[in-house]
Structures are given as structure tokens and as C-alpha cells.
Amino acid sequence: MQKRIIQISFQIIIAIFLFHLSSCKAVSLFQEQSKVTHPQWSKNAVIYEVNIRQYTPEGTFKAFEKHLPELKQLGVDILWLMPINPIGELNRKGTLGSYYSIKNYKAVNPEFGTLDDLKSLVTKIHSLGMHVIIDWVANHTSWDNVWTKTHPDFYTRDSNGNFVSPVADWSDVIDLNYDNKELWTYMIDAMSYWIKECNIDGFRCDVAAMVPTEFWIEARKELSKIKSDIFMLAEASENYLHQAFDMTYNWQLKDLINKVAKGTKKASDIISYYNQEKKDYNDDDYRMVFTSNHDENSWNGTVYERLDGAAETFAVLCGVVKGMPLIYSGQEAGLNKRLRFFDKDTIDWKPSPMRQIYTDLNNLKKYNKALWNGLAGGEMKFLETGNNDVLAFIREKNNNKVLAIFNLSPTNQTINLSSPLIKGDFSILFEDGKKITFSESEKFQLTPWKYLIYFKL
Template structure:
């Protein structure tokens, strides 16, 4: 009881201190304000055992029970971590052992292991009730290896060869590549894409390997889907790391693209300490020159096609939680839309192929989840993190400081990716005179002294600062708060006195 009362007394003080002064007024939500959780339906959560046929959790290539109902049951879990959207690997009807969703058999049916279309519609409705958006992986370039179209004489001209699903081609059957220049193929894909929007009210598509279709195809595709839902988000994923080639598709209605080059650099920088961060800070400048809306780029650390970031950390004999915190702080605070692969919040491990599709485990340490939750809150509360300009203020020996500016809001991010404490002095010329930096991630404060801000960070740690007016004693606030506490204490006294009288009366 004493602990609870103490917490009630302290909460107003903590809230007053934590909120940055002069924050920008909340504006209409845009796609660049989203934070996306990317999951593989079969490997996330089993909510409906009735569809668990041919399920074998000991076989990494078999279905393991995840379904739409399981996602519904975990929406609050995702919402509480600050995620505003979920992205799903393909949910369409697949061939045997197509747990990942990429061996599509029928574009108009859901995979029966995942649930019915009615259950998927319920998933979208439940997400929307929580103000969360839903993005589907929509594959236009291939179908399953044994699709009936292959031997259908009426579908002659629908295909243009075969290629492996991914780099581990020896473990996967060749996939028939659709001829997206064929008018009948285009009509089929456009109709299917629109049908899912009309039927389920999904909010966006991730487009696999955009370079396997032409620019005119994507222009038509974009026009068709946005005729159904205007603010429909299209996230393109290229087949290589050359953003200059992928940027050719920027004028074809695709909102943003998965930023693989930056992901590779993040994985190199943050898998162990004492690695220079200099290379990271070229990407926003590059994206600004290549893309019309660089804030809509998809920022990732890993995904379903890559060895998990945790595996790189373990190889370097580092503690995963510490390394993940630094990488996530960077990813959440630079321009772009963070896309967090399921299991990252528990530092799930995994190597090549299906090993990085391990079943999710919800019974783990909360420390990394708490860090993600705080980052998610800050992205929603501080528009500079989603809409602001970016400027590097300092980078040396694994320590970096950069600022984000939007209107009257200035946010300063400091990341110490080194094995020792670091002190960095930032001139008020780079910020403003007679202000202070309030730590909104871990706490703490840096006041301007003699024209400088001296930022000190422990080894392998990070902080996000809000630039604010120098704080002092707010006598009116303290007086009002004191009056509230006096009334509160009087109330507690009378409750205690009444309880004592009742105990006497019952003796």
C-alpha cells in the first residue's frame, strides 16, 4: 500500500520532467509516421488449434501453427510496444509446405493453415480498432512451383522462365516467373490486388522484387490500387542492393523502398563495439538525391531473407540486448519508416533459410521490449523524428551525435558505439544558446555552459535529447501541485480513520 501511494505522488513529477517543452503540435498522421512490425503468420502465434493439420514444430520446413487468430490475440502486445502497423508475408493459398507464403496457388483464397478470409477480415478490423494499419506482401512476379497454370494451354504466354526463390536455390524449387507484360496477366493481378482492398480494407502492399516487372507495369498497378483506396502505401523491395537502379521506379507510384544498403551497414556497425559509424550517415543524403520522398524508405536491420542480426552479434561474442538497443535507437531516429522483423524484441536468433523463421517465443526478458516501447512512444510524440531534417554534428571512434529539426522542435540523438565512456562537446552554434538538452530516453540533462553542450555517454549506450528552455523553479506549478497533495493526504487520512473505526466496531 505504501509503495502504491508513493508511486501516485511521484508520477506527476516524472511526467512533468519527461515531456519536452515546446513540442510541435500533433499533425495529421502520414505514412512516414508509422512504425511497422513485420511478421510471418505461421511462425508468430497459434490462436486456433482447429487449423493445425500437417503441423510439426520440430520440422523447420513444415507449418508450425501460427494463424490470423494468433495475430489478433497479440495485437495489444504490438500496440503497447508502439507499433502502428503490421506487415504480413503472403497469406494467399499455398502449395504443400509453403508456410512462408511465397508458393502461391490461388490469389483469391487465404492459406487454410492461417484461417478463413472472414478471420482475416476480423484481423484487419481489430487492427483498425486499435488505430493500426495492415500491410500485405503481394507477389506479382511468380507463383508456386506446381501451379496449375503451368500446364494450362489457355495460359500459354503467362510465364517467362524460372528462377530460385532466394540465394539458397539448392534448397528451394524453381519458381515460375509471371510475364507481367502479358495483358491477361496484368488484368488478373490488378483485379486480385483491388479485390483484397475492397474485400478486407487492407492499407498497403509490400511488392516483392520490383525489378522483375517494368516501370509502366508498376505505374498501372499503382493507379489501379489507389483508385480503390487513395492513401494506399506501396513498399517496393528490390532484388539487389543498388538503390540507384531501384530509384528508377520512384516515379511509378511506389511510395518507398526497402533500404538494403543501409541495413547492411547497420549490421556491420552495430554487431560489435568500436566500429566507426561514419558510413551510416551517407545514406540519407544519398536517398534525398535519389528519391522524391526519402522519409518513406523502409528502414530494416533484418528480414525473412537474411540471417538474423542476433546471429552476427553472437558470432562476435557480444551481448545481444546491448547491441540491439544501439541499432534500434539508430533505426528509430533516422529518416525512414522502421520495419522491425518479428522476434527482434526478444533478440531471436536464426541463420540461413528457414532457420531465421523460428517460432516466436513470448516468455522472455522485458528489457529490450521496454526499450522498443520507449522508442515507439518517442516516434509518436516527436514529429522531428519522422519528418525532420537530419544533420550530423559529430562522429569519431564509434561515437556519433546528430540532430533532427522540424519547425520549432530540435531533437539530438547521441549513440556511443564504443567500449569506453565518451564525452562530446557540441557548440551552441550548432544548437541554440541558453537552452538545455533533456534526456527523453534514459533521462538526464545537459545544460549549455559557456557556449557549449557537453554530452557524456557510458560505453555502448544511447540517449535522445529534446532541446528546451532552461528549467528553473516553477513556483505556481509547485504551489498547485502542493495543494493537490495536501487534499490527497487529507483524503487518505479520512479513509484510514474510517477503516480504523470499522475495525473497532467489528470487535
């Protein structure tokens, strides 16, 4: 009897082992099938968020189109247009409503212009060698979206059968129910429409983690049949979304930057963060790094409110760390006001040193492979500074090199760097091609929030 129990137990163990082995193979195969291949044109890209409503006094596609040569000169590659669809009127917030309260997925907001105006804009963007993605709100719609009449079964209901908002504060929108697979078909069809009709290059997907990942995987597969090199950005930081998306938000770094600026975190905490990121994300997962965007600016404050005297420093940091830098509309003009979200509030375009800083950073990223995105770029090799307030690292790729040093404090700092990685001749960014030669051991004196960027091409 004991021998039979042992034999049965052994058979169970073998069965469990084979089950787990087959499960691992299945997971591995699933991940391989779901692996995103980034568009070739995104490998050294910088992304720019376009707030059409506030960009010009007119707030139209046509008025914005005139600014494209400036953006080309700035060195940005991907233009992300905030939602271009008509905005709901029922339960609207403010005078103009939220961009993210979608009334019709297959129409253009008449405040911005016509479908032909949008097509003209996309054509002009492409003619300048840039790409364009549009904001997509798949989680919810306005209360008066056309689907509330034609497909009310697409929506989540409460116990009384009423439509419900996905979040209490989002009172101007109602939740879509992805348990209904017919919704998937309609949503993917609507996304496909914009690729076919306007030749856009992809989507920035609002609150992506609130929509089933399986939907995004299916959507990516279907959209790629129309345009093989689409680009997908998730407004989320969850690593599993890289099954369907090229890029996720690096909210972790943004939050850390805010804390360093306030003095509650140190430069050394950024090192710890990136060491953890290497464990949480694959090397080829793009992360979007930023100091501002429409949400940060409107709800949490301008970069000058949140980062005080360190706003410029952290803009430069985002230009050289691992990830794709984002510039929000007006940052190159030193945007120093919270743009109203539900009303007209035109950006004050004025001369600012930030325009040249962003231009120099973007050009360096374009031509220096050390700063390229994902596996195309170099890893961050942190250098020992002996000082928790000073961050120093090297990035290298194919004989391209960037040495970055940041004093992330409001006080003077002195550090000694000793590493064979810093030895050699470098050009100094922001100093018109001026060069410098380092030995293996160098001393640096840094004023408050001082940054130094050296590079080799």
C-alpha cells in the same frame, strides 16, 4: 555553300534543342503524374512485420489477433503480414514451404485460417487505429499455381518450352512473363480483390525491381481508384521505384550497420551515406530502416549474431534517423534465434528490455515532428564530433527537436560538441522524463556502444 551548311547546322541545333526541351517537359510531366502522395496516416508511422506462421504455437490469424493490443501498446502503426496465400506443394521446400511460393492469388492459406478470420483480423487492426498491408509476390508463382493450367502463357519458358525459375536457387517457384499485358490485368485484379474483400491498406511487394516499373505505376493508379490512401512498400532500394511506391528498403544502411558492428566501417561512414542519400532520393521518399527482417533473421543471422553487443544501439539508431523504422516479429522479445523458413519454428516470447526501448522510441516518433517521415519530418544535421567513431546529429521540425549521440565502437570515447543547436533544455529519452540543460559547448563521455537521446516537444 559554306553559308548553307552553317544554316542547316543551325537548324539542326535548334531542332535538337527543341526536342530535348520537349523531352524534359515530357519527363517532368511524367514524374509529376507519377508522384506518390503518401497517406496522411503514414507520416509518423512505424512498421511491424508479422510472421503469422511463427508468431504463435497455432500459427493462425485468430491466435495472432489476440496479440494486437500488445502491438498497439508497443506503438506500431502499420502491420505488414507476410504472404497470406496458399503455398505450393509441387517442388515445395521443407515441410511447410516458402510463404513466397503462391498457389492461388485469390485464396487464403488454410494453415492460417479462413477468409472470414482474415477479415476479422483486419477489422480488429483498424478498430485499434492501426493499418495493415499484405505481402504480394508478383514476380513468380508456385509450380502448381492455378494459372499454370488456365493461363500457361503468363509464364517465362526456356528454349524447350518449359517453365523456369527466376533464380536458380528459387527452385520452388517459376517466373512470370510481364511481356504479356494480359498478365498485368489479372495481377492487378488479384491485388484489387484484397482491397475490396478485406479492406486492406496496401501491399509490401516482393522483389519489386524484378517486375517492370511500368506495371507498378499502372497497378498503383488502378488500386488508388478503389482506395485513395493505399500504402505501397517495395522490397527494393532502387530510387526510380518511388514513382509507384511510398517506401523502399534501406538496404544500404543495413549493410553499413553490419560493417560498423564488425569494425570495418566507422560512424563517419554513416554521415557519408546520408549525404549521398540526399542526392539519390527525393526528400519525401520514405526509406525503411531496420536491423532485421525475415530474410536477415533466417539467412544472415539474428541481430545478436550480426551486431554482437551493438544490437540495442542500432535498434535505437533506426528509431531516430531519417526513415521509417521496421520491427520484425519477436525483436521486442529479444529474438535470438534464426527462425526456420520452411518449417514451423515458434517465436520464444519472453520478457526483454527491448520491448520498453521500442515503446519509448515509437512514442517519441509519434509525437515529435522532428522524427516524422519524409518532408513531414526534420533533416539530419550532423554535428562535428572530432571522432570517427561517434555519430551526433540534430533533427528539428516546428519547435520539435531531437539530439542523438552514438558511440559506434566497442571502446570508451570522449567528445566535445560545440554548436548553438544543442543549447537549451532537453528531456532524456529512456529516463522517465528526466531533464537536462546544455550550453553551446558540452563534453560527453561514452562507454562502448553507448547512445544518448535528448528531445524537445
